Amino acid sequence: MTARALAALMLIVLLAASPTKAVEPSEMLKDPALEARARAIGREIRCLVCQNQSIDDSNADLAHDLRVILRERLTAGDSDQQVRDYLVARYGDFVLLDPPFKAKTLILWGGPVALLLLGGVIILVAARRRAMAGAAAPLSEDERRRLAQLLDRPK
């Protein structure tokens, strides 16, 4: 085997091994396009047993079952969104690792933006107030005389 062929083989092995940790060969779909969609969805679905892993990363039994169900639904012709809805109907929004934007998650998604806007408004108001304070109040007659005195004072 040439060095180049060996390098290519190693690259293939690495690429094949890296993207998912738990998806078993027996689960995979023959159709690469469907399998790719299944992977894309699986990465966004929370494993409910080990809650901060996706089902693609988890070795839990339930994660395996969910991966199989997900592939069954895709094979049956469901769209990606239909598959997600199917899982959400059973496990709630919690099953999505990327929570959707809706009334219940308004604070979650809107909170940082609201804080940023609030901070911006505070800075603007403060800056304007400072600018106004700087421009205000020309010297009175008395002050002008005292200033002239100070400036004229011999060194």
Place this chain on the structure above:
Amino acid sequence: MMRRLIYLLPVLAFAGIAGWFWQGLAPERDPTLVPSAMIDKPVPEFDLPPLEAGKPGLKSAELKGQVTLINFFASWCVPCRAEHPLLLTLAKDKRLQLDGIAYKNKPEDTAAYLAELGNPYARVALDQPGRTAIDFGVYGVPESYLIDRDGRIRFRQVGPLTEDVIEGKLKPLIAELTK
């Protein structure tokens, strides 16, 4: 006056955030608990085989007409053993039908488990593939679902039932549903 009040703002903000976090640290709060999406929804469609041939299995259509508690359990599940005595007591409650679904459990193991600890269930069905459990939103055994006369899920317990849950939540709800 307004100028002075503005200095209170950070204190108030701190108190608010601290209160929120304090709530999150409450000992009775379980951060791994998944809120149920199935409450007040009709039970999912299912038709499960019985544990013993010849006895009735369990069908979603049969759940109408009486208040039912469905308990997902397995012989390999340790917390199930802990809640088992409570289920035996609960089985005596005439207002309630207590049904069991054995989750990912070999029939002979389920049978041995019930022979050892006693069988509190009116019907015992098998869910070896675990699909019906997924339709219910089960993510670990034991889990229990209280179903009203119209076949709607009204209460869900994740993990073993406890005396507190039965007396404080389950029984008042059963009383309300069987009125």
